[in-house]
Amino acid sequence: MLKQIKLLTKLELCNIYNLNVLRFSKNSRRKKKDLSVMMLWLFLIVMLIFYVSNLSYGLLRLELGSLIPAYLITVASLLIFFFGIFKAGNTIFRKNGYDILCSLPINRTAIVVGRFLRLYVENLVIAFLIVMPGLFVYAWFLKPGAAFYILGALSILILPLVPITASILIGAVIMGISSRMKHKSLAAAGLSVLFVLLIMYGSSRLSIMEETITPEMLRELSSVIMGTLEKVYPPAVWLGRAVIAGSFMPCFICAGAFLAVFAAAAAIVSIFFHAISQSLCTTSARHNYELKTLKKSSVLSSLCKREFRRYFSSSIYVTNTIIGPILGCILSGALLFTGTDVITKSLPIPLDICTFAPFVFSGIFCMMTTTATSISMEGKNWWILKSLPLSPKSVLNAKILMNLLLMLPFYLISEVLLIPALKPETFFDGFFLCLIPAVIILFSCVYGIAVNLHFPVLNWENEITIVKQSISAILGGMGGVFLSAVCAVIIFLISQEYYALFKALICIFILGATALLHKRITAPDAWRRYEL
Amino acid sequence: MLTIDHLTKHYKGSNKGVTDICLEIEAGDIYAFIGHNGAGKTTTIKCVAGIHDFDSGKILIDGSSIRESPLLCKSRFAYIPDNPDLYEYLTGIQYLNFIADVFNVPARIREELIGRYGNEFEITSSLGDLISTYSHGMKQKLAIISALIHQPKLLILDEPFVGLDPKASVILKNIMREICDGGGAIFFSTHVLDVAERLCNKVAIIKDGSLIASGSMEEILKQGESLESIFMEVVKNA
Numbered sequence: 021m022l023k024q025i026k027l028l029t030k031l032e033l034c035n036i037y038n039l040n041v042l043r044f045s046k047n048s049r050r051k052k053k054d055l056s057v058m059m060l061w062l063f064l065i066v067m068l069i070f071y072v073s074n075l076s077y078g079l080l081r082l083e084l085g086s087l088i089p090a091y092l093i094t095v096a097s098l099l100i101f102f103f104g105i106f107k108a109g110n111t112i113f114r115k116n117g118y119d120i121l122c123s124l125p126i127n128r129t130a131i132v133v134g135r136f137l138r139l140y141v142e143n144l145v146i147a148f149l150i151v152m153p154g155l156f157v158y159a160w161f162l163k164p165g166a167a168f169y170i171l172g173a174l175s176i177l178i179l180p181l182v183p184i185t186a187s188i189l190i191g192a193v194i195m196g197i198s199s200r201m202k203h204k205s206l207a208a209a210g211l212s213v214l215f216v217l218l219i220m221y222g223s224s225r226l227s228i229m230e231e232t233i234t235p236e237m238l239r240e241l242s243s244v245i246m247g248t249l250e251k252v253y254p255p256a257v258w259l260g261r262a263v264i265a266g267s268f269m270p271c272f273i274c275a276g277a278f279l280a281v282f283a284a285a286a287a288i289v290s291i292f293f294h295a296i297s298q299s300l301c302t303t304s305a306r307h308n309y310e311l312k313t314l315k316k317s318s319v320l321s322s323l324c325k326r327e328f329r330r331y332f333s334s335s336i337y338v339t340n341t342i343i344g345p346i347l348g349c350i351l352s353g354a355l356l357f358t359g360t361d362v363i364t365k366s367l368p369i370p371l372d373i374c375t376f377a378p379f380v381f382s383g384i385f386c387m388m389t390t391t392a393t394s395i396s397m398e399g400k401n402w403w404i405l406k407s408l409p410l411s412p413k414s415v416l417n418a419k420i421l422m423n424l425l426l427m428l429p430f431y432l433i434s435e436v437l438l439i440p441a442l443k444p445e446t447f448f449d450g451f452f453l454c455l456i457p458a459v460i461i462l463f464s465c466v467y468g469i470a471v472n473l474h475f476p477v478l479n480w481e482n483e484i485t486i487v488k489q490s491i492s493a494i495l496g497g498m499g500g501v502f503l504s505a506v507c508a509v510i511i512f513l514i515s516q517e518y519y520a521l522f523k524a525l526i527c528i529f530i531l532g533a534t535a536l537l538h539k540r541i542t543a544p545d546a547w548r549r550y551e552l
Numbered sequence: 553m554l555t556i557d558h559l560t561k562h563y564k565g566s567n568k569g570v571t572d573i574c575l576e577i578e579a580g581d582i583y584a585f586i587g588h589n590g591a592g593k594t595t596t597i598k599c600v601a602g603i604h605d606f607d608s609g610k611i612l613i614d615g616s617s618i619r620e621s622p623l624l625c626k627s628r629f630a631y632i633p634d635n636p637d638l639y640e641y642l643t644g645i646q647y648l649n650f651i652a653d654v655f656n657v658p659a660r661i662r663e664e665l666i667g668r669y670g671n672e673f674e675i676t677s678s679l680g681d682l683i684s685t686y687s688h689g690m691k692q693k694l695a696i697i698s699a700l701i702h703q704p705k706l707l708i709l710d711e712p713f714v715g716l717d718p719k720a721s722v723i724l725k726n727i728m729r730e731i732c733d734g735g736g737a738i739f740f741s742t743h744v745l746d747v748a749e750r751l752c753n754k755v756a757i758i759k760d761g762s763l764i765a766s767g768s769m770e771e772i773l774k775q776g777e778s779l780e781s782i783f784m785e786v787v788k789n790a
Contacts, residue, residue, distance in 0.1 A: 049564040309680030311667050314649055314659050322653035326639065333641030400637040406603045408654050409626035548605050 021127050028126070028134030033141055038485075049551075057475060057491045064494070069153045076154035080161055087245055088154045089172065090260025093179050094253045096150040100143045101183035106212055106339050107484050108184065109191025111139055112289060113297050116481050132290040136282070139188070143180035151176050155263075167266030174271055175259045181278040182255060185285040190215055192289055196296050198335070208335035213342060217350070319410070323418030324425070330397060331390060331422065337397065340487045344387035345430035351384065352437035360442060374442045374449050375519055376508055378456035381434060383504035385427060385461055391468030392496020394419045395552070396477045396486045402552070412546035416469050420538075423465040431457060448520040452527075456507070459527050463534045464500030470541050471496045473550040503530070553579050553706055553737045554600065554629075559609035561599050570595050570761040573609070577706075577737050577754070582728055584748035584769075585741040586783060587758035593741040594634060596758070597710045600739070601631040613706065627655065629706035630699035634714065634741075636691040640684035644675065644694050647683060648701060655702035662701060669697040672723050688715040696724060707731060709740035713747060725751055749779040759787050 034040050042054045076088050112135045121131055155172045158164070194215070198207035250257045255274060262270040317325070331337060355363070360373045398405065405415055435454050444450035475492040477485070487493055507526050514522055543549070554577040562569035570592035577583045587593050598604040600611055602618050602625065611618040613625040639647055645666070652662040670676035673693040683691065692715045699707060707728070713721050728738050728751065742748050748755060749769065756766035765772065765786050769779075776782040 047564060305678065305681040305685035307677045307681065309645065309677050311645075311663065311670065311676060311679070314645075314652070314663050314666070316657075316659045316662075317649075317653050319654055319656075322650050326642070326650055329641050329646070330639070401639055403598075403603050403633055403637070404639070407601045407626065407631040408651070409623045410654060411623060 021130055024126050024130035025133045025137075028130055029137045032134050032138035036138070036141065037489075060491050060495075065149060068149055072150055072153040073157050076157040077161075080157065084245070085158055085162060086264050087249075087260070088158050089151070089175065089263040090246065090249050090257045092151045092154040093175060093256035093259055094249050096147045096179055097183045097253050097256055099150070100146055100180050101187050103146075103488065104139070104143070104184055104187025105190050105215060106336055107191075107488055108139060108188040109195040109208070110336055110482070110484055111135055112188060112191065113195045113293070113300055114482060115297070115300060118297055128293050129286070129290040132293050133286050136184070136188070136286050136289075139184050140180055140282075143184055144177070147176050147179050151179065164264075165266055167268065168263060171263045171266065171268065171271045174275060175263055178275045178278045179256075179259070181282040185281050188285055188289065192292065192296070195300065196292065209332075209338035209342070212335065212339040213346060217346070319414055320418055320421070323410070323414060324421050327394070327418055327422035328426075330394075331426070334397070334483055334487075336483050336487050337390070337393070340493075341388045341390045342426075344384050345427055345434075347387075348381050348384045348434045349430050349437070352381070352434040352441065356437045356441035371512075372516075374444050374453065375511060377438065377442055378453050379460075379504045379508035379511070381438070382457040382460035382507075383501045385431065385434075385457060386464035386497075386500020386504065388493070388497045389464050389468035389500065390423045390426060391419050391465045392472055393486050393490060393493050394423075394469070395472040396480070396490060396492060397483070399478055399480055399486075402478050406547065406552075411542075411544060413542040413544075416542050416546070419469060420465045423468070424462065427461055431461065446520075448523075452520070452523045455527055456523065459530045459534075460500055460504055460507075463503060463530050463537075464496075466534050466538050466541070467499040468492075468496040470537055471499065473541055473546065473552070476550065476552055478552075553577055553581075553614060554708075554739060555610070555612040556596070556600065557610040557612070559596065559599060559606055559611060561595055561604060561606040568592075568595075568761070569607075570599075570758070573758070573763055575739075575756055575763070575766060577739050579705075579735050579737055580732050581754050582732055582738045582752045583740070584752040584755045585739065585758065586743070586745065586748060586755065586779075587741075588787065591758045592761040593758060594710055595761075597631075597708055597739075597741060601629070601708055602626055603631075627702075628704060629708055630702065630704040631708045632692075632695045632699050632710065632712055634710040636688075636695040638683050638691055638695060640682065643682055644679035644686070647694065648679070648698055651698040652701050657702050661703075665701050665703070666697065669700055669727075673697065673720055689717055689720065692716055693720055696727075700727065705731075705736045707736070707738045707740070709738065711742060712740055713742065713744055721747075745778075745780045745783060749773070755779065757783060757786055 038054065042051065042058075045051055045054070072092065076092070079085060079088055079091070112132065151172075155168075155176075159168060159172075194208050194211040197211060246257055249260075255278070258270055259274050261267075262274070363373060364370070395402075435457075438453060439450060442453065444453055472492040475490065475495070477490055477492075480486050507530075510526065511519060511522060546552075554575070556573055556575040559573040560569070560571050562571075568590070573592075573596055575583070585593050585596070595604065599606045600618065602622050605619075613628055616624050616628075618625045639650075642650065648666055649662070657665075666679070667676070670679060673696070675690060675693050675697070678686065678690060683694065686694065692712075696712070699709075712724060716724065725747070728740075732738060752769055754766075754768050755772055757764050765782075772782060773779065776785060
């Protein structure tokens with residue numbers, strides 16, 4: 021069995037981050053494109069390392085250096101867990117290659133362990149990138165003993181085990197439940213969103229508990245933060261303390277416990293693996309269709325309906341893009357019930373919430389647009405749109421329209437809740453509260469398509485690689501958030517009497533930029549220009 | 553109806569592709585395009601269908617260039633690929649309705665044609681099911697119906713008989729003849745040389761991206777016993 025695990029893990033890891041394709045591809049243009057995507061990733065990694073190093077240096081300057089390992093281990097664990105909820109189920113129970121593996125004389129535990137180890141390696145990279153720079157900064161300034169380095173390396177190696185296990189188990193439960201339902205993808209998407217919202221609610225309850233912080237506690241900031249981290253994820257604090265103290269025994273106990281949890285999860289999942297995978301692969305066909313009257317639709321309407329069906333057929337696509345709009349509605353509702361006073365008091369500088377709320381909500385709504393990956397999601401079906409008499413403009417407009425229609429109900433609910441919650445004083449305050457998010461959402465949808473046209477990936481095997489790991493998913497999501505932040509900073513910097521004027525100018529500028537971008541990307545030669 | 557004039561297409565960073573392909577497909581032709589695996593059949597067909605751009609040459613459909621007037625050209629032909637990767641998240645009828653909407657087919661005509669071809673290929677009862685539940689052959693049948701739904705004058709088919717059951721193959725051959733009798737034309741690639749010999753009036757043989765023989769089936773067959781023996785001979789000597 022060990023040999024099987026080794027072989028399957030090798031197979032799983034062979035094309036991790038598309039490296040095998042990059043290695044053997046003879047298409048020099050594609051290689052260049054892949055390399056440029058890798059350079060972008062490298063840039064993002066450098067930014068992350070820079071951010072973590074600065075954060076760690078800041079903690080050192082505040083004489084809170086002892087917090088660094090526990091803090092970074094908690095952050096890395098939470099990130100691995102949250103990203104894992106959307107991804108783990110699909111990675112473990114993916115249909116791709118299931119039939120071939122089942123026909124081979126391979127133990128199902130070996131298949132499960134191979135897929136667990138793939139997730140482990142992928143997340144080890146995240147753990148390394150987040151924790152390593154912090155430990156390096158700590159070591160550089162405080163010159164700890166050899167035990168720090170050994171235990172620091174060990175903590176990086178073991179930290180992904182528990183969050184991965186938790187996300188795999190949640191993923192397995194979601195897949196297990198949805199596999200019994202008719203609309204499997206939609207059920208999986210709904211359950212994933214529900215889990216994330218429950219976790220967010222739980223974490224918000226944790227922060228509410230911290231309202232009891234007293235001035236005395238503030239004087240002992242280190243113990244307050246440790247206390248909070250311990251509530252969020254206790255093993256991170258145990259590990260962090262052991263690394264700082266150079267204590268081997270607690271670290272080894274943690275490592276043993278983490279490994280035991282990981283192995284136990286692999287054993288549990290392998291029991292249900294066959295049943296869940298089979299249920300997911302089984303499709304129901306009734307063979308009882310009788311030809312009815314067919315309705316004719318316009319090309320745009322037909323393309324848009326198809327976009328919606330594509331969207332709701334993929335649980336990972338839905339969960340990744342619907343969280344932002346749902347959060348926007350929940351926050352609007354929370355604002356209506358709690359009032360603006362709570363937020364005003366918690367801000368470090370006095371700000372008029374009504375002025376800045378449109379930018380905050382725009383950022384939340386545009387965290388991830390469907391358009392940013394909608395061309396890539398066509399995958400092997402791209403030939404259909406290419407061979408039909410459809411202009412790039414019709415195809416891309418349908419994708420933009422679908423994204424706008426998807427956001428519309430969330431936007432309306434959010435605005436209906438925000439207006440009574442914020443009680444705008446003037447007509448213009450209310451007007452811009454509605455207009456700014458609408459304009460930024462429109463820009464984000466068009467920008468998402470533009471990014472995906474530049475970084476399309478059509479030869480994928482697993483939707484996760486497109487929705488969660490592609491460069492267009494990351495850059496597409498950043499566009500609206502970045503634009504909202506820039507606009508908020510501009511408004512913050514100007515005098516209050518010019519707020520309305522500048523907001524109007526911002527809207528006109530964004531609408532103009534959107535129109536120009538739309539014209540450029542929907543030109544008749546778009547497919548040729550973007551080599552699609 | 554279809555003119556391929558000195559078509560050259562090479563994949564960037566690779567020496568694969570096609571060089572200087574010239575073909576003329578006229579109304580009433582059933583034109584077979586044969587060659588070994590990797591010879592360039594699919595590349596040529598994808599260039600004709602407007603899926604791949606090409607380096608040089610011209611592709612004209614009814615006198616219009618696929619490069620300059622892609623929408624006009626695409627509205628005149630139907631294309632079926634060698635591997636029918638259809639929208640698995642749609643039901644068969646949703647897919648057909650989508651294609652009919654794109655080609656602006658009136659509701660009455662689409663009902664009539666889906667009814668006719670659905671019954672002929674014995675797929676009507678499955679049209680309400682998701683395409684993901686279809687076998688390879690059923691997907692191929694659905695792709696064929698979707699190609700016929702807007703009554704194209706030109707059919708471009710890449711290995712159309714792969715995956716079809718014997719009855720469906722016979723029906724497809726009859727439909728191909730019917731289209732040609734009505735003034736249309738068929739251009740298709742195949743590895744089944746018997747079918748090409750019996751069905752087609754013209755044939756072209758491609759090897760390593762270049763045409764090595766083309767012309768009417770009668771002329772080609774004069775060179776040997778059967779299309780199979782001629783193919784082997786020509787490919788060996790080229």
